[in-house]
Amino acid sequence: MSRKRPLLDADHLRGLAYAEAHSGATDAWFRSVAQERLANMTDMALLAVGGYGRGQLCPASDIDVVLVHSDNVDGGDLAEALWYPAWDRGLALGYVVVTLDQAKELLAEEFEWATALLDTRLIVGNPWYKSEVDRLTSEAWTSRRDELLHQLARSVEQRHEDRGDAASQIEPNLKEGRGGLRDVHAMIWASGAQPGFAEEFVADLQVDVEVLLEARVELHRLQGRSGDTMTLEFQEAVAAALGDKSSGELMLRLARSARRIAWCSDEAWRRWQYQNPHDDTPVREVLKVDVPVDDDPLLPLRLAAQAAQEDKVLDRGDLARFSEQWGGIAEPWPAEARTLFAELFLAGRPAVRTVEDLDHFGLMERLMPEWAAVQCRPQRNVLHTYTVDRHLCEAAVNASSLIDQVTRPDLLVVGALLHDIGKGYPGDHTEVGIKIIGGIGHRMGYPDNDVAVLVDLCRHHLLLPDVATRRDLADGGTIRAVAAAVDSVEFLQLLAALTEADSIATGPSAWGTWKAGLLRDLVDRTAHVLEGGELEEVVSGDFPSEEILSLMRDGERHISGKDSTLTVVCADRLGLFAAIAGALAVCGLEVLDAVQHTEPGENLEHGGKMAAMEVTLQPPQAGVVDWDDVITMCERALDGSAALRARIVRRSRDNARYRRRLSAAPPRRAVVIDNDVSDWATVVEVHAPDEIGLLYHMTQAMQELQLDIRRAKIQTFGPQAVDSFYLTGIDGAKITDPIVLAEIKLALGEVVGQT
Numbered sequence: 001m002s003r004k005r006p007l008l009d010a011d012h013l014r015g016l017a018y019a020e021a022h023s024g025a026t027d028a029w030f031r032s033v034a035q036e037r038l039a040n041m042t043d044m045a046l047l048a049v050g051g052y053g054r055g056q057l058c059p060a061s062d063i064d065v066v067l068v069h070s071d072n073v074d075g076g077d078l079a080e081a082l083w084y085p086a087w088d089r090g091l092a093l094g095y096v097v098v099t100l101d102q103a104k105e106l107l108a109e110e111f112e113w114a115t116a117l118l119d120t121r122l123i124v125g126n127p128w129y130k131s132e133v134d135r136l137t138s139e140a141w142t143s144r145r146d147e148l149l150h151q152l153a154r155s156v157e158q159r160h161e162d163r164g165d166a167a168s169q170i171e172p173n174l175k176e177g178r179g180g181l182r183d184v185h186a187m188i189w190a191s192g193a194q195p196g197f198a199e200e201f202v203a204d205l206q207v208d209v210e211v212l213l214e215a216r217v218e219l220h221r222l223q224g225r226s227g228d229t230m231t232l233e234f235q236e237a238v239a240a241a242l243g244d245k246s247s248g249e250l251m252l253r254l255a256r257s258a259r260r261i262a263w264c265s266d267e268a269w270r271r272w273q274y275q276n277p278h279d280d281t282p283v284r285e286v287l288k289v290d291v292p293v294d295d296d297p298l299l300p301l302r303l304a305a306q307a308a309q310e311d312k313v314l315d316r317g318d319l320a321r322f323s324e325q326w327g328g329i330a331e332p333w334p335a336e337a338r339t340l341f342a343e344l345f346l347a348g349r350p351a352v353r354t355v356e357d358l359d360h361f362g363l364m365e366r367l368m369p370e371w372a373a374v375q376c377r378p379q380r381n382v383l384h385t386y387t388v389d390r391h392l393c394e395a396a397v398n399a400s401s402l403i404d405q406v407t408r409p410d411l412l413v414v415g416a417l418l419h420d421i422g423k424g425y426p427g428d429h430t431e432v433g434i435k436i437i438g439g440i441g442h443r444m445g446y447p448d449n450d451v452a453v454l455v456d457l458c459r460h461h462l463l464l465p466d467v468a469t470r471r472d473l474a475d476g477g478t479i480r481a482v483a484a485a486v487d488s489v490e491f492l493q494l495l496a497a498l499t500e501a502d503s504i505a506t507g508p509s510a511w512g513t514w515k516a517g518l519l520r521d522l523v524d525r526t527a528h529v530l531e532g533g534e535l536e537e538v539v540s541g542d543f544p545s546e547e548i549l550s551l552m553r554d555g556e557r558h559i560s561g562k563d564s565t566l567t568v569v570c571a572d573r574l575g576l577f578a579a580i581a582g583a584l585a586v587c588g589l590e591v592l593d594a595v596q597h598t599e600p601g602e603n604l605e606h607g608g609k610m611a612a613m614e615v616t617l618q619p620p621q622a623g624v625v626d627w628d629d630v631i632t633m634c635e636r637a638l639d640g641s642a643a644l645r646a647r648i649v650r651r652s653r654d655n656a657r658y659r660r661r662l663s664a665a666p667p668r669r670a671v672v673i674d675n676d677v678s679d680w681a682t683v684v685e686v687h688a689p690d691e692i693g694l695l696y697h698m699t700q701a702m703q704e705l706q707l708d709i710r711r712a713k714i715q716t717f718g719p720q721a722v723d724s725f726y727l728t729g730i731d732g733a734k735i736t737d738p739i740v741l742a743e744i745k746l747a748l749g750e751v752v753g754q755t
Helices: 015-037 075-088 100-109 111-116 127-143 145-163 181-193 199-204 206-223 232-242 247-275 299-310 316-325 335-346 350-360 363-367 388-400 409-418 429-443 448-459 463-470 476-486 489-506 513-530 546-554 576-586 627-639 644-656 694-704 738-752
Strands: 044-048 063-069 093-098 121-125 558-562 565-571 590-600 609-618 670-674 682-689 708-717 720-728
Touching: 015 044, 015 075, 015 121, 015 206, 044 075, 044 127, 063 075, 063 100, 063 127, 075 093, 093 100, 100 111, 100 127, 111 127, 111 145, 121 127, 127 145, 145 181, 145 247, 181 199, 181 206, 181 247, 199 206, 199 247, 206 232, 206 247, 232 247, 247 350, 299 316, 299 335, 299 350, 299 363, 316 350, 316 363, 335 350, 335 388, 335 409, 350 363, 350 388, 388 409, 388 489, 409 429, 409 448, 409 489, 429 448, 448 489, 463 476, 463 489, 463 513, 463 708, 476 489, 476 513, 489 513, 546 565, 546 590, 546 609, 558 627, 565 576, 565 627, 576 590, 576 609, 576 627, 576 644, 576 694, 644 694, 670 738, 682 738, 694 708, 694 720, 694 738
Parallel strands: 063 093
Antiparallel strands: 044 063, 044 121, 558 565, 565 609, 590 609, 590 708, 670 682, 682 720, 708 720
């Protein structure tokens, strides 16, 4: 029997029905043990606490119990009689053994026990001890109510900060995240201490609690262990167990329920804190009006903008009234409505909570019917932190801090809010978004020129990050193509700000100093051309430097590393790129960019060439590169004294044990050849699942075709690798022979598993 097997399998039971049955089965097991091993139970009681005390025991939840006994018996003997069978059975037992005096001390000193003992249930023993524990708990909360409620409020805030937002995260914590089950427990505890705290919310949330509890039960079953984060790895299986058509449908249900719980929890605590102020707890004030909606058709939008700008909360009664009485804004919107809508997001961070308030009462859909399609819509890989609607709000809020970089702040924040609106519909989200945004823009009353800008921000929102990370910025063809697409410096500035705001909103892996530097470089070069500057002035590369050229003239091998850059100078040879790529893979390092240059070797026999490479590496998690090990492995790779392929296979096999699923959809596999984008090279872009040694295997395939890899740009999006290679033939020119191009596709397609 597995040590993690629960006391009740009952695969036919779901959610609360299972949790209650599992609690009952656990009660029965403890009673049988007590009857078998304890001769007298008049001086003790075994109490269930926590989730077990609520009768909601999930398959792998800890079984939390309190053994209360009198001073006349040895608590250790009682515990030994009960605990050892539980441990032998493999139960995850959380326990404490106390007298009533000690329980009183626990309640006075340990906040966690003050909340845990609010949920107690008698399993076996003398009921009097249960009633005494309840009395002591009630007295503690009555005498220290304000103190304990403030502690509970702080614990809620800290948990939200630590665990994040269950409603908007791609991998939500169903129990501890904001909008998780623990928020409901906290509202119940607070309502017990102060009647009227949140009873109406708790009653309205029972369906949502069941949604989360069903998912948590199935997650425990599938994992075979405790753990409440719904990772991508288990989403499909949980969805299948619960009868959802897809994991996306499951995550949409979870997000909607978690959002309702989060909003109710926030409102309950804000309301209480406003009535019970505390020095170290700032409380957002309520913005309330008594103006009829009919007197001011823009009133809900006007108040939303004001609430965000002043960091206030919209009154719940007003929101409910607007939901019942307000039909939206007449089309096309007047100029004031457009201004207010932009001001809502120009207010910055407070706008996120204001939009949540509007959303909870269906008012965002009244402003923009298309919002319903993205509301709580999950994004299906770990590159994204948030659901689509939250991502759009985050992008707009981020954009508000960049308005000094653009001439039209209103178009920037509105464009940021709309750029991914197409993700709520079937098809390519950019193509769909282009069509949708045109309609939204005209409905909002924007003039045609402004609508065109909003549409083009969607059309090109991936242009700058894709070009910056996948193309050679010192190539004239690259800069010409971007300049032709953006057409003006003003639009380029808007697009650059949107790119930064969008990347930061996507998640930590989508933005960093390296990407920011590339984007800045691309924008500066493109702006120079758009302002009438000569292309040649901004496309000259800075590699190789004079120092590297000098090393090449010396004709000696040189390998060095500094910060995150590896420099290699050696005699040119077939497979040089593959050898260095293999050495770096063996060392566990990821390549971001690599550039190669060759020159006739002045000191080499038979007219040989010298090669120089500069490789930019992704900084390792440890923070520094062990350059001694890297240089040694590169030397061995160049000398042919390292079994690169075998080492990479071994490293990949070892790493596979710890890999987790990073996307709901499988990575794309494709090889795309472009002979137009570059002035001097054939560009080959490869889409493949990211794996150890991928760059090595691809460069080896190109080595067989005797291709010269002049530059490589490497990018990884979660499980998806997108690598670009600038290739020339042995004559140094673009590759135009159809037969060779077909062979490139065949060779690389085989490496990446393209069918």
